[in-house]
Amino acid sequence: MRLVGVLLAVLAGEAIAHADSVVLAPTQDTTIYSEDGTLSDGQGQHLFAGLTSNSAERRALIQFDIAAAVPAGSTITSVTLTLRLDKTQTTSVAVALYPATAAWGEGASLAAGEEGGGGPAQTGDATWTYRLYATAMWAAAGGDASATASATTTVGTALVDTTWSSAAMTADVQGWLDTPGGNHGWLVRAPGAAASDVKRFASRNNADSTVRPRLSITFTPAVPTGACCAADGSCTVVISPGTTCSATYEGDNTTCTPNVCPQPPGACCSNDATAACNEVPQATCTSMGGTFHGVGSTCAMTACPVVLQPFVDPLPILPVAQSTTLVEKQFQTKVASALPATTLWGFDDGTGPRSPGPTIEARTGAPVEITWQNQLPATHALAVDPCLAPDNVPRSIIHLHGGHVPHAADGYPEDAVPPGGQVVDDYPDNQPAATLWYHDHAMGITRLNVQMGLAGFYLIRDAGEDALGLPSGADEIALFISDHTFGPDGQIEYPATWQPEVLGDKILVNGVVWPYLDVPRGKVRFRILDGSGSRMYKLALSNAASFYQIGTDGGLLAAPVQTDEIDLMPGQRADIVIDFAIFAPGTQIILKNVGDPVPDVMKFVVTATAGHTAPLPQALRTITAMDPATAKVTRDLHLMQRTDSCTGNAFTIDNRAWSDITETPMLGDTEIWTFHNDTGTAHPMHLHLVQFQVVDHPELGWLDTVTVPAHQAVSVIAKFTDYAGKFPYHCHMLPHEDNAMMRQFEVLPLPSVDETAADAGVEPVHHGGGCCDAGGHPAGSLVLVVVVGIALRRRRMS
Ligand code: C2O
Ligand code: CU
Numbered sequence: 001m002r003l004v005g006v007l008l009a010v011l012a013g014e015a016i017a018h019a020d021s022v023v024l025a026p027t028q029d030t031t032i033y034s035e036d037g038t039l040s041d042g043q044g045q046h047l048f049a050g051l052t053s054n055s056a057e058r059r060a061l062i063q064f065d066i067a068a069a070v071p072a073g074s075t076i077t078s079v080t081l082t083l084r085l086d087k088t089q090t091t092s093v094a095v096a097l098y099p100a101t102a103a104w105g106e107g108a109s110l111a112a113g114e115e116g117g118g119g120p121a122q123t124g125d126a127t128w129t130y131r132l133y134a135t136a137m138w139a140a141a142g143g144d145a146s147a148t149a150s151a152t153t154t155v156g157t158a159l160v161d162t163t164w165s166s167a168a169m170t171a172d173v174q175g176w177l178d179t180p181g182g183n184h185g186w187l188v189r190a191p192g193a194a195a196s197d198v199k200r201f202a203s204r205n206n207a208d209s210t211v212r213p214r215l216s217i218t219f220t221p222a223v224p225t226g227a228c229c230a231a232d233g234s235c236t237v238v239i240s241p242g243t244t245c246s247a248t249y250e251g252d253n254t255t256c257t258p259n260v261c262p263q264p265p266g267a268c269c270s271n272d273a274t275a276a277c278n279e280v281p282q283a284t285c286t287s288m289g290g291t292f293h294g295v296g297s298t299c300a301m302t303a304c305p306v307v308l309q310p311f312v313d314p315l316p317i318l319p320v321a322q323s324t325t326l327v328e329k330q331f332q333t334k335v336a337s338a339l340p341a342t343t344l345w346g347f348d349d350g351t352g353p354r355s356p357g358p359t360i361e362a363r364t365g366a367p368v369e370i371t372w373q374n375q376l377p378a379t380h381a382l383a384v385d386p387c388l389a390p391d392n393v394p395r396s397i398i399h400l401h402g403g404h405v406p407h408a409a410d411g412y413p414e415d416a417v418p419p420g421g422q423v424v425d426d427y428p429d430n431q432p433a434a435t436l437w438y439h440d441h442a443m444g445i446t447r448l449n450v451q452m453g454l455a456g457f458y459l460i461r462d463a464g465e466d467a468l469g470l471p472s473g474a475d476e477i478a479l480f481i482s483d484h485t486f487g488p489d490g491q492i493e494y495p496a497t498w499q500p501e502v503l504g505d506k507i508l509v510n511g512v513v514w515p516y517l518d519v520p521r522g523k524v525r526f527r528i529l530d531g532s533g534s535r536m537y538k539l540a541l542s543n544a545a546s547f548y549q550i551g552t553d554g555g556l557l558a559a560p561v562q563t564d565e566i567d568l569m570p571g572q573r574a575d576i577v578i579d580f581a582i583f584a585p586g587t588q589i590i591l592k593n594v595g596d597p598v599p600d601v602m603k604f605v606v607t608a609t610a611g612h613t614a615p616l617p618q619a620l621r622t623i624t625a626m627d628p629a630t631a632k633v634t635r636d637l638h639l640m641q642r643t644d645s646c647t648g649n650a651f652t653i654d655n656r657a658w659s660d661i662t663e664t665p666m667l668g669d670t671e672i673w674t675f676h677n678d679t680g681t682a683h684p685m686h687l688h689l690v691q692f693q694v695v696d697h698p699e700l701g702w703l704d705t706v707t708v709p710a711h712q713a714v715s716v717i718a719k720f721t722d723y724a725g726k727f728p729y730h731c732h733m734l735p736h737e738d739n740a741m742m743r744q745f746e747v748l749p750l751p752s753v754d755e756t757a758a759d760a761g762v763e764p765v766h767h768g769g770g771c772c773d774a775g776g777h778p779a780g781s782l783v784l785v786v787v788v789g790i791a792l793r794r795r796r797m798s
Contacts, residue, residue, distance in 0.1 A: 021218040022069045026204045028106035029062040029213060030126050031118065032143060037129030039118030040109040045206045046086065048116070049095050050190040050198030058198060059143060061104055061126055063185025064215045066176045073222030076174040080165040084211035085155060087200035092156045093190045095199060096149035097164055099172050100184035102138065104131040145187040155199045173217060224252035229261035232295040267297040269304035273338040275488035277304045305505055306486050308336050310514035311603040318457060318478055318510055321349045321358035325371040328396055328454060329353040330381065336513040340490035345376060345452035355511055356480040357456030360438065362429045364462035372398045373422040381452055383496035387646035388444035388738055393418050396449055399441035400458055401571060402553055402704045404431040407725030410688055416442035433465040434555035435527040435573045447533050447734035451484065451494055455531050464621055465556065471525040471577060471612040478527045481601060482508050483535045498647045498739055501534040507593065509602045516603040521581045522611015528576060530568035533734040539566045539601065542590035548616060551575025554691035554702025556620040565594065569684035571705040571732030580606050581613055625698035626717045631672040635663060639677045639708060651731060651741035663745035665720040674715040677708045683736065688727035692718035705732050724749040
């Protein structure tokens with residue numbers, strides 16, 4: 001577009017400013033006489049046109065050398081022939097110009113007297129029969145000329161200049177300029193003359209030079225332009241000879257459309273899984289279907305992304321764990337059929353390692369003991385930032401996210417064990433049905449361990465949920481959403497030094513890039529987890545269809561909520577039901593991440609198979625609103641960002657460290673915590689041990705991770721029950737968690753029974769009520785399992 005603009009400026013501005021004119025004298029002229037083919041008047045002072053008293057005709061021939069006077073390529077804009085009438089009869093006569101179509105000559109002939117009778121033709125003279133006496137004759141006597149006059153002027157009787165001018169004459173002269181070999185001048189006739197209608201004009205040989213014939217021409221000279229080529233291959237049109245070109249002038253009449261400039265190469269990325277790079281000109285890159293990274297870019301400095309086609313591979317359905325011993329192992333797997341196998345860390349339940357790990361199925365009231373074994377390699381697969389960890393040993397400790405568990409089973413970050421070690425955790429499962437998940441929580445390297453794959457689902461079910469008749473079995477699918485970047489070798493790419501936010505360029509669901517899932521024509525329940533390190537999702541269906549949310553982090557909502565969009569930040573879960581029965585078989589629906597530069601998550605393909613068509617229950621469970629008046633303490637916590645001498649910057653809670661413990665709820669207390677976000681990004685704030693409500697918003701359900709939008713405050717209310725001890729609370733954007741945005745609260749045990757009795761203000765000890773109190777839960781009796789006496793233990797070996 002820019003080049004076109006320059007070109008137009010050149011034509012509009014420069015060319016018009018160069019308009020020019022010229023006045024030419026004839027190079028030859030003569031008169032021919034009809035009564036005798038041997039008469040001419042080459043050297044005479046006059047030209048005749050018309051009929052004599054005895055009807056003998058006179059015609060004149062006149063020719064100008066256009067090409068000698070007007071630059072080639074010019075555009076002729078007007079032409080005027082001027083002849084001086086120097087003898088006349090008493091009548092006006094129309095005299096016309098006809099373009100001559102054959103070459104003719106002017107020799108040495110010279111008529112006597114008034115020249116009305118002509119003189120003997122000499123060699124090379126034009127006569128009535130000869131065009132070149134006496135070697136070449138006209139095809140038609142009287143001169144070969146176009147049948148159509150180019151201009152006609154009625155010549156009066158005053159002895160003054162007479163002019164001829166017309167568009168046809170302009171065209172004649174343009175043709176003679178462009179094709180000089182076709183220039184034979186005009187034959188001057190008086191086609192309608194009667195006897196004695198004759199006019200005499202001054203010829204080029206007239207003694208008075210001021211009355212000789214002349215042809216005035218105005219023209220626009222061709223302004224040669226040429227391409228000016230910059231080193232980057234960009235092209236601008238400049239006026240010849242290119243003095244305004246500071247780069248290379250390619251010569252007159254070279255163009256920018258098409259661009260004649262030699263095109264310098266740049267890095268060209270193939271848009272496929274090979275992520276190949278070639279240094280070629282942009283046009284070559286485009287024709288190869290590649291992406292050009294700019295002139296002068298090199299492959300050495302260009303990281304070509306691996307480009308994969310979405311929806312090629314099927315969604316894996318995560319299997320249920322077959323063992324309570326889960327072994328962390330490094331293994332290879334294909335995350336996309338177009339990529340080589342990727343090295344991941346996953347969990348082996350005896351059926352082979354996988355990531356996400358096998359799904360642990362638990363039931364409310366039925367404790368589960370899991371042995372977590374670390375059999376990872378001796379050194380980390382990703383670069384460990386020394387600012388945040390002492391060495392590159394892949395220590396690991398598993399946390400049950402959303403679980404109401406004792407400190408000993410909570411996965412204390414400082415208790416991470418190195419390869420060869422193991423941890424045994426007893427999970428009491430004394431909480432209602434919910435979608436929990438397990439993931440690594442090692443101090444300073446959680447983001448790396450989770451990126452490598454150390455995470456999986458932990459589902460707690462209960463009788464109340466069973467009784468609802470929700471879609472189950474094949475109609476209930478857990479979706480673990482994460483984002484990664486892969487190299488062309490299939491390996492995970494992750495920054496070597498800490499970054500505040502790390503976003504992958506591929507979205508994986510259950511460990512496969514942009515999968516598809518065939519769904520029946522019925523309701524399907526999806527338990528969706530944002531298991532990404534930093535990425536948030538605004539999930540919606542590509543056909544804008546609505547669906548129902550039935551649950552959150554801590555389990556079921558009070559009732560299904562119809563919606564068409566779900567927001568999830570890292571760590572958060574949404575339990576939804578999509579009804580595919582309303583779509584025709586073959587319908588394809590993409591689960592989108594609205595507004596994200598990586599907009600696709602996965603695709604659903606509706607099959608003809610009948611599915612779950614029972615209506616959703618109207619009510620799911622009772623959620624009792626927590627009364628803010630019951631809170632003993634209200635705490636204000638500020639989410640902050642600060643500079644850091646090692647990592648550059650860091651995120652904090654109240655600018656305090658992990659080891660500063662200032663939040664100490666008493667066992668059984670209800671507290672309100674208000675997170676004030678003093679930063680410009682949202683943080684998903686997560687508390688261990690409890691499920692909480694957003695103050696005054698019980699309809700949002702039980703949560704363990706709440707989004708605190710930038711520069712806003714969110715208050716949550718929680719009851720700290722059952723387990724005294726230290727528990728982390730933190731931002732679940734894993735780079736933030738790893739770099740100072742994680743602290744701990746300590747639930748203080750109650751005083752002894754005697755002391756309790758002495759202090760009437762303290763509630764008695766109770767077990768199992770937890771966050772989601774028995775009173776509000778349909779399976780309340782199961783929640784009230786007394787955990788005292790269960791040998792909760794955590795062993796540590798290395
Ligand atoms: Cu899922 Cu302490 O985190
Ligand atoms: Cu954060």
